[in-house]
Amino acid sequence: MQHLKDMSRMRLTIFRDHGWLLYSLVLRDLRGRYKGSFLGFFWTFLNPLLLMLTYTVVFGYFLQVNAPAYPAFILSGLLPWMWFSTALLQGSTSILEGASYVGKTIFPTPVLPLVPVLAGMVNYLLSLPLLLILLLFFKLPVGWGLLCFPVLLIIQTLLLCGLTMALSALSVTFRDTQHLLGHIVTILFFMMPIMYPLTAIPERARWIVEHNPLVGLFYGYQQIFYYGEVPHPQRLLWLFVFAVAVFYGGQVTFNRQSESFAEHI
């Protein structure tokens, strides 16, 4: 005889109890992403490729940003950014869009915000060959830093899961979240050294940007892929601690709100 579990609560055991469900929802998300389109899977490469070309023309050629091999530079930060922004925007509406299950049948609600994060990660990994080709093409030094890649991947996953849990829960009661989020994502993108190098920011203002943990994450990607450097271990550790804190915060926010999902949707 066990106490009835509250299905709407986010617990870490969700990965064990509903692993298959999560797996199949992620697979469905990936399959559905380009379903019915003529080029299908190739959009995984075409999307970043088209963005890369645009940024290269504007920043590499028109504005002459100080970053040699600009296509490789932009792509090393843009690919994880695309994962970040898409997961955030999709994740924030995940519970509202799950209205056909939430509160109507037996369904573990907390899997919903995790799906876009994990699907985005797979999509990111699949798009990596594009970057590797560019690295080889521009003969950039590939160093030991690449060994830090899994760490960055884990940090970003934790960070995103925390954020999507919090945002998806908030947007149920506070529907303005989605509208605000669109702007926040755009502002973040411009404020972070993804399409321009960190050195392009005036010395006096640099500290503001440097204290943004997200900058640390995306700069980490640039370090290992583009600069061929090894990220500072202390920085990685601090980023990891930050990501765990965000994950925990997201979980708490989610669980505070989750009791009322069934009543609000």
Next chain:
Amino acid sequence: MTLAIHVEHLSKTFKRYQPRRYRTLKESLINGEMFERRLSEQVEAVRDVSFSVETGETFGIIGRNGAGKSTLLKLLCGILKPTSGRIAVNGRVAALLSLGVGFHEQMSGRDNVFLNGLVLGLAPREIRARFDDIVTFAELEDFIDAPVWTYSTGMRMRLAFSVAVNVDPDILIIDEVLAVGDVAFTEKCLARMREFQTRGKTLLLVTHDIATMTAWCRRALWLDHGQVRAIGTPSDVAQAYLNELAGASSAAAINAVA
């Protein structure tokens, strides 16, 4: 005897907010009511309900519309969280709730079957093994790859019922959904439910049809305004329920005359 469901002093209160007159930010700022607390009214949908269902028993819940039956079921399924009280369940629960079946409209019947199976805790291998049975039972062989939004209400119910009985739950909760199918399919469902009973599984039926209750249940509960009015054998509960209904209708008749 082991218990399948045990409910102790269960209550669920909904807060109902008075609709605010000023809906937009601008209006609320102008009227200075931005942070004013809205009056809320407590609606007690389920009030101090206690009962237990033994394993292998068929248990009925009867009551009029709005008595709190659906809320009670949602609490039993873990969809809603109790305001107070305790629920313990022994085994896997599958439910057929009348409000929506939890299908994803854009997905094919096939994908929905898989998704529902996974939600109920089956592994993909187990679903694959039962898949043909599910489709055959629902008589949807020709439509299983069509998206669910193209299905009729009857087709949805057939698929939902078929999934619920074929995933082999320990406890099956049915909320008056059997009225939807045609006679032939209803017969089939009833036969499957009988089989379910004989296999020693627990069945929880919610209905406002007394005949169904007395025919199926070993014990029953009458829920009225969220509270338990009677609990016992179906005939006793039915008697109490009918007396009340008769009283209410004769009172209404007197009012109408006067």
